[in-house]
Amino acid sequence: MSIWGKIIGGAAGFAIGGPLGALLGVSVGHAVVDSGLLGSAVKSADDGTKKITFTIGVIALSAKMAKADGQVTRDEIEAFKNIFRVPPHEVRNVGRVFDMARQDTAGYEAYAAQIAKLFAGNPTVLEELLGALFYIAKADGVIHPGEEKFLQNVGNIFGFSGDDYDRIRGMHLGLDQASPYTILGVSPDISDDDLKKEYRKLVRDNHPDKMIAGGMPQEFIEVANERLAAINAAYDQVAARRGLN
16 A cells, blocks of 8 residues: 555545644644643544644654654655655645644654554564655754654654664664674574574565565555565675575
8 A cells, every 4th residue: 555645635634633733723724622632532533534633743753753853854855755756746746744843843742642552563664664754854964863862762662662762773774883682683592493483484574475465555665675675685794604505
C-alpha cells in the first residue's frame, strides 16, 4: 500500500483528532481541533483514519527531526523526498504541513504518542518510521546530539527498549557505529548454529517483499533495503571472524 492519497485538506484535521489533527487543521486554515479528542480518535480509528493519521505523523515527525539540530538542510529535505515520494497533487499540502511542523522541535512528543497509540499492535510500522527518521538525520553526514536525543525520545515513546533502540540505530548507522552483534540483535556468545538460524530468520523477516506483503507502506522500501544490507554486512563480518562458510 501507499500512504498517499487525497487525504490532506478539507475536513481531514477534524477526522483524525488529537495533536496531529490540530496541526493539519492549522496548516490548511481550519480551526484547531481539541487535543482532548486523542483518546476517542484512537479508540474509534478505522483503517482510513489510521492511514491519514500515519501520513500526517510521517510529515510532522520528519519535519521535527530535520529541525532537531537547529536547522533544516537541503540534504534532509531531499532525504524526506527520497523516502516519501509525494504525488504531484499533494506536494503543496504536504509542504504546508511540513513547514508548519518544522518551525521548532516543540510538541514532537505529542505527535509520536498519537502514532504510538494508534499502532500499538504493529511495532513493525513504528520501527519503519523510526528508521525513516534515522535516514533523514544522517542525510547531512552526521548525527547531531540534538537529533540523537530526538530519536531516543521517539523510540522510547514508541515503546522500544534500550536494546531495541541500539539495534535499530546500528542498522541505520552501520558497523562504524555499532557492533555487528548489536545489529543482529544477538549476544556475542551465541553458538554458530544459533547465529545462522537467527540470521536466516532476520533475512526472512526483514526482506522488503515480505514486509510490503505484511502491510509496510511502499514508501519505506529504501529504508527496508538499507536495513537488510546492514544485517547482511553484520553477519558477513561475524562469519568471517568465526571462519563460517
